[in-house]
Amino acid sequence: MLPAGLTIHGGFWRRTAAYLMDGFIIGIVNWVITMVLMVAFVGSLAAGSVNAAFGTILLQALIGIVLSWLYFALQESSAVQATLGKRAMGLKVTDDYARRIGFGRATGRFFGKILSSVILNVGFMLAGWTGRRQALHDMICGTVVVFREVEPGRPLPTTRPPMPWYGWVVNILMIGLFTLALLASAASFNALLNL
Numbered sequence: 001m002l003p004a005g006l007t008i009h010g011g012f013w014r015r016t017a018a019y020l021m022d023g024f025i026i027g028i029v030n031w032v033i034t035m036v037l038m039v040a041f042v043g044s045l046a047a048g049s050v051n052a053a054f055g056t057i058l059l060q061a062l063i064g065i066v067l068s069w070l071y072f073a074l075q076e077s078s079a080v081q082a083t084l085g086k087r088a089m090g091l092k093v094t095d096d097y098a099r100r101i102g103f104g105r106a107t108g109r110f111f112g113k114i115l116s117s118v119i120l121n122v123g124f125m126l127a128g129w130t131g132r133r134q135a136l137h138d139m140i141c142g143t144v145v146v147f148r149e150v151e152p153g154r155p156l157p158t159t160r161p162p163m164p165w166y167g168w169v170v171n172i173l174m175i176g177l178f179t180l181a182l183l184a185s186a187a188s189f190n191a192l193l194n195l
Contacts, residue, residue, distance in 0.1 A: 001096045002144055004131030007160045010091040010145040012128030015135075017167035020174055021085030026071055030064050037063075073106040082148070089167055090148050098152040105141050112137030 002008060010018075037060045044052035075083045081092035081100055093109070095101050101109075116123025116136045123136030132144055149157050 002094075002098055002132065002146065002150070003156075006133075007157050008146050008150050009133035010086075010089070010127075010147060011133055012125070013171055014089050014091060014163055014167055015127055015133075015145055016174070017163075017170040018083070018085035018089040018091055020170050021088055022071070022083045023085075025084055026068050030067060033063055033067070034060055069107065069110050072110045073103055076109065077101055077103040077106040086145070087148075089164065090161055091145050092148050092150075093143055093145055094150070096142055096144060098146065098150050101141075101143055105143065109137050109141045109143055112140045115140070 037056050041053050041056040044050075044056060072083055076086075076093040077100070079100070080087060081094060086092060093101060093106070095105070113123075113135075116126075119136075125135075127133050127135040127138070127145070130139075134144055138144060147157060147161055149161075
């Protein structure tokens with residue numbers, strides 16, 4: 001079993017940057033699909049078919065879930081063991097012994113993220129606190145996120161690779177946007193109280 005230690009496990013901020021990059025990629029593809037389906041939605045409403053319009057919305061939601069699931073599960077169970085975001089950050093997903101995971105485990109890991117997010121994202125934050133930097137969905141599925149240099153049967157790295165500069169940029173932008181959203185929410189709430 002892989003030991004605890006920052007020299008082999010991807011930490012919270014590196015994983016966050018990878019997840020945000022993956023979210024951006026999925027978001028672009030989902031946006032294109034949404035625009036195509038929006039034409040059908042507007043056409044259904046114009047024709048007076050509320051049921052068809054509602055069906056279009058459900059179809060878009062289903063496509064978004066399936067797209068995200070396949071994006072993560074297919075890439076994390078592939079030979080590279082990583083999504084595009086994880087590759088950019090020098091990470092990959094393995095089992096507890098640094099071996100490649102299968103599609104079933106990658107699927108469980110994806111849907112386990114629902115549980116990680118439902119509890120106020122505390123499941124994701126665990127990746128910053130646990131010895132092997134595992135999020136809740138990693139613990140459930142017996143997976144770890146490690147640096148790409150970690151291979152079964154080879155000596156473990158003794159130094160931690162530095163965070164790429166663009167990883168810091170992504171995280172700083174996310175924190176900045178989150179802060180702006182909080183300030184805007186507070187201002188809106190204050191304006192409502194003063195009505």
